[in-house]
Amino acid sequence: MTLHAYDRPVSYIGASVPRPNATRLLQGRGRYVDDKVLPRMVHAAFVRSPHAHARILSIDVSAARALPGVVAIYDGADMAKVITPWVGVLTHLSGMRSPPQPALAHGVAHWQGEPVVMVIAQSRAVAEDAAALVDIDYEVLPAVCDMDTALAPDAPRIHPGLDSNLCWERKFETGAVDAAFADPTTTVVERRFTFGRHTGVTLEPRAVIGDYDPSEDRLTMHYSGQAPHMMQSVVSRHLGVPEARVRVVAEDVGGSFGIKIHTYGDEIATLAAAKMLKRPVKFVADRLESFLSDIHARDHRITARAAVDADGRLTAVEIDDVTGIGPYSVYPRSSGIEGNQVVNLTGAPYDFPAYRARLRVVFQNKTPMCQYRAVGHPIAVAVMEGLMDDLAHATGRDPADMRRINLRRDDSYPCTSPQGMRFADLSHQQCMEKLLTLMDYEGLKADRDAARARGIHRGIGLVSMVEVTNPSPMFYGVGGAPIAAQDGATARLDASGAVHVANSITEQGQGTETILAQITADVMGVTMADVHVTTGDTATVPYGGGTWASRGAGIGGEAMLQAARALRAQVLEVAGVILQAAPDTLTLVGGAVVDAATGAERITLRDLARTVYYRGNELPPGLKPELIATRHYRVTDYPFVFTNGAMASYVEVDPDTGMVKLLSHWVVEDVGTILNEKLVDEQIRGGVVQGIGGALFEECIYSDDGQMQNATMADYLVPMAGEMPDITIAHVCTPTRTSDLGAKGAGEAGTAGAPAAVMNAINDALRPLGAATLSQMPMTPERILRALGTVA
Amino acid sequence: MKTNAFAYVRADTVPDALRLYAEAGEDARYLAGGQSLMAALNFRLDEPSTLIDITRVAALRGIVADADAIRIGALTRHADVADSAVITAELPLIHAAIGHVAHPAIRNRGTFGGSVALADPAAEMPACVLALGGVMEIAGQDGTRHVPADAFFLGTYETALAPGELLTGVTIQRPAPGSRWGFAELARRAGDYAMAGLCLMIAPDRRDARVVFFSISDRPVRARAAEAAIIAGASVIEVAAVATDGIEVYGDLNAGIATKRHYASVLLRRELARLDQQEAAA
């Protein structure tokens, strides 16, 4: 009798197992940066610019220095001597420019919240006391805040060395765009969108400890972040410590969402101070400084139009995107990728021949803007899905039919979009049909119409989307950034028969360590309790990119699969020799080598390992088992592995108050092979909630002179459970052809599609009231009242 | 986000608290639930020399009712107000409002008196006290004095409390039998301070009416024009039309002045319509 896969007692890939690290975290045993207390450690606080743009005339630290407990104080000039500035441009985004950025403002402060002076003291409280005593004389300069006026010829220039406030411009055109729009038989819609700034609001703020040992010239960075190897390179480059002597350790990380993958002056200054003081220095951002110094996201104004022929087929799409990025392009990923993704992804689910895009990335005196979860996606999706609804309305078609007519066919892959994106293994048609069934689209329309008759205004919003996941080196490495697109995994059998794995992807709460254990346990035929996972430490894990762009499962997971398979092959080879059996007649089940045909146990992994490690004399001389294997993996053949899905939102709008009640939300997503459905679903749910945050609640509100007005958790509104709808999730599974595992990324979907779904639903609800179309996010009650003409 | 260094002392009785304040001087603060004070300290919006912890002063805690009035001790926690059978039965306006004060964790610590003493213009309890015509009981170095709600709330975080005075309790006359009440607010998220809120008390036969808006001005404000209109027997629409007449309205990040005026009018219209329906049904 042959063992069927289902008979195996431990088959983990695809099982919704709980996270092994959840118990530890729930028992308060997490090891976040702020939990670490090192001998002789001192604490940093920063004096930050109160102005959006100001010349620093003088800095007087004498009163601060005199305060008992103060250890050191550094300003921009001090730090410039020990930290080289960085430039956040990528060479493949040709023409992009950004001036060198210092760790602490030097001469001129460019945004409210930019660190200007660093105070180090025996405690954070004393450091804050001293920071309040630092006396800085500023000459306030005109702040350039609005991205449209920033490009005006007479606008004050943020960087005198540049001839304008333009960071980067990209133009793209393919197909007969003008002809399509000029064709009198087409229907054309046009709309202007505004996407506000928001930010990541990680539960654990950014935090770092620098620990320098001068005896060995070794610098350890305890890091709350996503990409340890990237940071190792950045730190080495800008602090002048040999790369191999920089160790970056990311243990538990309390959320990141892309916030914690950039170079922050306050963190680098903390490392520099540790090096100068030769003692550990800790910096933990408080919530106020998080709002002013964590990267912000989005901030786009887009004019878009689209045309359909008499059959409702898209003939052309055009967008013009202006995006404000703050005073510097952020290092080392650049602030150009967000807009670039908008250009690349707009219209991605649909088949159309002509496309034109213009992107202008603009400097402003606001907090730097950079990559945040679902980079560019929610913008591209909202623009296109907004236009699709407008087209449906203009041509008298049902929004679902409008999409049915234009979605890329499931049998059309591989194919290439007008932007040159190479798509494979997508399933738009299946996802949309499954979604319409899941939500009972026809029943919902009937409910909406019946409610309208009772004066209750409900609306349905549909979305199709494509997400960029599992990026190849074409994302960053090609542009010169020290960012690996490949990841590595090691699997090792110890003398007790347990498996130890190390992987270069990192865990920030999404379940990375769980899926690594699942894959390994599955291949090695052991329980998950016998798999021990290490991530996040450049001293111990193979070299790789880390966790971002929904690449963990797809790239790190595939490396893990291959490493575990290699270890398994070694184990079976040794077992074959010991048992005098052909390795292919053996398999691994329940922590033992078993006969593949009968399932009879032949030797436990523990006995096998002990034989190899303790009694090697029993093995033939030529057999030298390693019982450890490392494999690396990167995506080849395709620049990205695209994921797709469909989403819908059902809302009720109170036209008297502009309040939106989210009634229901549905997602059908194709993430390829599902390693752990619960983890995938929670990624999607969390992403939907984050997307709803951007759609309805979250906004960094600025005054005209560049002061953020709502930098507290009381005033910056994150989405909360009370307002969230139930989110129903279903899956279509089309494994990617690029790997054996077949997993695509699951992290972007929710955030990418939810804003558009909610926006379309609100507009559907308000359409019978003759409201102006809502195209500005967040769609606040007041903006809805304005759209209705209730208030000016 | 660390507080300045401050001294901490604990009072066991009201006289004790007053004495500790006299010793510490004007930079001292009473610490009740700490739900507003600690945030202000962490932001260094306030840097007191001394915190006088009054949370152990047993005499300041609890709700008692006699034939005429209900007295709510200043240290009664929001959660205890919410659970009080007396409040539920006798002052349903407060019962309706208290669930809108922040979130359970905050209500477990935050106090009724702290909320009234702080006088946040967006807070629910000051508005309820004003609508119910409550009287503040205030202990100071010279003994106890009483201030009616109409004379207590003076502006944003400004009250008739003199430095060092302690709010010990609020006394509210039982509303006349047959009084009608209404409460409504509009907040971006459950538990947030409202964009606009309404407390409404209407005496039997419209003999009297108190219409109080919160979160639209610098303090809870009585809508005198609307009150007069109600007493005069005006229609719902007519009353709503004058909702914010004579009130100085301030905007905030979530709602500008025009929106706040609109909201106040919507809230009043809806609550009055609801009461009318209720009456018609009865």
Ligand SMILES: Cc1cc2nc3c(=O)[nH]c(=O)nc-3n(C[C@H](O)[C@H](O)[C@H](O)COP(=O)(O)OP(=O)(O)OC[C@H]3O[C@@H](n4cnc5c(N)ncnc54)[C@H](O)[C@@H]3O)c2cc1C
């Ligand atoms: C996240 C959050 C959301 C909130 N949302 C709301 C909301 O929606 N609605 C709302 O009304 N409130 C809200 N609050 C505030 C909460 O209700 C506070 O608890 C309350 O305002 C203050 O009460 P406290 O007992 O915590 O006072 P404390 O914070 O201890 O004190 C506040 C001030 O009052 C003074 N004080 C306190 N007691 C007395 C007294 N007996 N006599 C004289 N002075 C005194 C203190 O010295 C201090 O200056 C919120 C708070 C938080 C943290």
